[in-house]
Each structure stands twice: as structure tokens, then as C-alpha cells.
Amino acid sequence: MGTLRQPTRRERQREATYDEIVAVSRQLLAEGAELSLRAVAGRMGVTPPALYRYVANYQELVDLVAFEIDKAATARFAAAADLLPEDDHAGRLLMSTTEFRQWALANPREFGLVFANPIADADCIRREQLTLATSGHLLTGQMRALWQHNHHPIPAVTDLPASVREAVTDPVIPAETEGLGPDERGLIWVYMQGWTQLYGVVALEVFGHMDPRIIESGEMFIDTIRNFVPRIGLTEDWPRLEAMVRARLAG
DSSP states (O other): OOOOOOOOHHHHHHHHHHHHHHHHHHHHHHHTOOOOHHHHHHHHTSOHHHHTTTOSSHHHHHHHHHHHHHHHHHHHHHHHHTTSOTTOHHHHHHHHHHHHHHHHHHOHHHHHHHHSSOOTTOOHHHHHHHTTOHHHHHHHHHHHHHHHHHOOOOOOGGGSOHHHHHHHHSOOSSOOOTTOOGGGTHHHHHHHHHHHHHHHHHHHHHTTOSOHHHHHHTHHHHHHHHHHGGGGTOTTTHHHHHHHHHHHHHO
């Protein structure tokens, strides 16, 4: 049995530099300062050309920082779920999605960098990076665990529009899809529907495109979740789940 190769000193230094780039970028975002290669280099005390050895352009900087922010935020979403028993699949999903909303409101610039970073016309490499997003795997993994537990109905792939059939057969979204059989791929469409509604209400709240009293109360977020829970077989469990969500929003 072979031993794991230890990283070289050069590799450790390179990784430490990437960590510093991310940390400095997050500081700039938190301060409301401009995020740019020049600003990051200046804060690190290096020249912009020196930074190009690690990130070749602004888009690479954004992608690097967004990925690491998403990974750190996902740990927070997972920790919220872990306050509940492992077999409370519904509660764990609702706690993670509520924590996502709370994090987004508290960190609007980080939310914008991660989730308002255009990728529709991105090249194949950026598309592939998108499928690795940590939060997407956590939330869809929780939805999949819930489905495996309560067996709520999912659409038959043959009943879906052609473009949707293609998308669920060969998805390019961050989702837990490994091992899903051809007749189970309708679950991916449910993932997409759930994310569209969750992201929609949270983005409107974060960017202030909603009455501030509604944002403060969280009632639109709660109503969005309420309207989606029948889709995933949680109608009877909603009173318990709503109480949990309201307690988190209040606390």
C-alpha cells in the first residue's frame, strides 16, 4: 500500500498564496471596496503582474473567490442541518435553506459574487466549475435523501419537454445525480424547480427589490417555502417545519 505524497514546499507556498488571495478578496467585499486584481495585489503588497501567476484575469479571480466563498458558506448551511437528527430529512433541508437565506442577507456582496456571476455564455471550463459548486451538492443531496425516504411523486422523464429531458439526462448544474436511474431523473427537474423558487425570493430580498417590511419579516420567504413543500411531500409536516423556520428567522 503506497504512502501519500506530501506536498512540496513550492506547492505549499502556492496554496498559501491562493488562500491569501481569497482572504484579501473577501476583506475587500466586506469593506465595500472594489474587487480587482490591482486592489488585491495592493492589499497583499505585491505587483499586479506577480498576481497573474496565480489568476490570469479578473474572471479567474472572481471564479476562484466565488468557489471558496460558496464552500465556506456551505459549511454553515450544513452545520444548521446538523443541529437536527440525521433522519429528520425534511427539517435538515429546511434549516439549510433558511440558513442560506440568512447568510445571503448578511453578506450581500458575497452572495452577489457567487450567485449573480454570469455563466450563461461561459466557456466549457467555467461550465464544468459550476457543476462543482458545494452548496448545490448539499441542498440537492438533502432533497434526494428526503425523496428516498418519503418517495414523493416525481415527473416521468418522458412527460417532460424535450429541452428538459436533455437537461436532466446530461445535467450541467451542481447536483447530486450520481446513481440516479433513467426513470428517476425527474428528480433533477424537481431540484431545478426548487432552486429557481429559492434563489428568486432570496435574490429579490438581498438586492432590495421588495418592500423592506416584507424582507424584515421573512413572510415572502416563508410563503415561497410553503407553496413548494407539497411538491416534495411535506404538506402534513408543514406546521412543524414552519415553526422551525420562523424560530430561525427570529433568532
